[in-house]
Amino acid sequence: MAGWFRKPSVLPGFGLTLGFTTFFLSTLVLVPLAALVFKASSLSWQDLLAILLDERAVASYRLSFGAAFLAAAVNAVFGFIVAWSLVRYEFPGRKLVDAVIDLPFALPTAVSGIALAAVFSPTGWLGQKLALAGVQVAYTWLGVVVALILIGLPFVVRSVQPALVEVQRDLEDAAETLGASPWQVFRRIVLPAVMPALLTGFTLAFARGIGEYGSVVFISGNLPYQTEITPLLIVIKLEQYDYDGAAALGFFMLAMSFVMLFAINLVQTWGRRRQAGAGR
């Protein structure tokens, strides 16, 4: 290995491990993703735009992005309250609750999907009561939001928790001694300190929600133009052997993923810079 490429080290195995890593990464992830980009770019501009701006596709974006945004917003509020309770209060079962937060990561999405459908369907345990109040969750857009709240919850809680631990308690105490109300302490000291983490969690949950498939399709009803998410539309196009349509929509979703990755990076850089500024 030439010196400009890497710093010298006595440790062995650089060529072998980096070689295998890049080979495995390329064959399994990069080449397949490049094939998708290539397939989509082999379409003419008119065809690509016709597929992407089709009325049914646009309706699916509205649902996918709208529901993911709403779910991430709900998680930002309730996930924050959960993280706060776990970090600041001692209560029976706290350790168990803390462990259970990761359940949506570990639970297969199909299981979450049918379980939520069972709870929220009009004959289900909670769905029955909601139906009496005139609210239907399962098989409507609300069902999509509920599924995405479940999927996104751990992202917000696990982002906010460490940031809350880091908040300087002596600053809060000082503010309190100087006559600040608890709400003022929260607004002026706690919230600014955890804002970058909260925003990171929100963005992660939002990004995950846009692409989510398994937990949504069981509870959404999957009606074209109404409760059809974009990933499902891709699956439907594939089932009809419409590879062009599937590739175009897939390319769009992939581009959105990159935008989200970029956004997450920006939020984290902003957070780091703020923290560095506060330390000075």
Place this chain on the structure above:
Amino acid sequence: MAGAAPRVEARPLTRGARLTRAVLIGVSLAFLGLLLAAPLGAVLAKALAKGWQVYLESFADPDTQAAIRLTLLVAAIVVPLNTIFGICAAWAIAKFEFKGKSLLITLIDLPFAVSPVIAGLVFVLLFGAHGWFGEWLQERDISIIFAVPGIVLATLFVTFPYVARELIPLMQQQGSEEEEAAITLGASAWVTFLRVTLPKIRWGLLYGIILCNARAMGEFGAVSVVSGHIRGLTTTMPLHVEILYNEYNFVAAFAVASLLALLAILTLVVKTAVEWRAGRRRA
């Protein structure tokens, strides 16, 4: 993932603060109960709706057994491959300084950022009947899509980052002095890895493997796209759950789902145990 909750500092509370505490804990528990406990309870209740006998009988179905076998097979191929990859990637990234490292880390995380449906779609575009290699494969009578190899590929894709992502920060934080000492004293590369590095990273490695395994066994979206849903042949457990559910065979669907839920709970138990051990060592 920063799980392990440290002890809460005990402080005297005013009446208002006590009220706030009660309300916030109440809201948290209600939210989590609704979102996590209720669905989990529903899985159990639906699986046992017609009693233990019927619950157990649902596992006697040959298609269900085939689905369980396929899921185990896929995990047995995917988890070791991604473990080897994860160790290699972490060694290269944590032990050496080279150009393009942060780009490599970003690319390794890429499968987490894309929709599982895309993970299936890319392989259909490559190997499907109308894909790039479709004709070539058909002439040679090789099937990848709507067959087990496609399921393995899609699962490899979605579980790709798990082990690497656990090991990279861990090994970066541990540094390389001990490995450098071992090599300088004449230990071979392999002995250095086995005797010096492996004992230091084993809990993180175990955690990564467990997460990788849970996702490999539970993946739905990506596998659903490439599987073709051929009963007893190309249906993994999550896909079999969907088939049973759509046939209104709820007891059987939730019975298989209960196995997957059990797997998830076991994963969380191991995760908590690993974090508890790591936390104790730090203390």
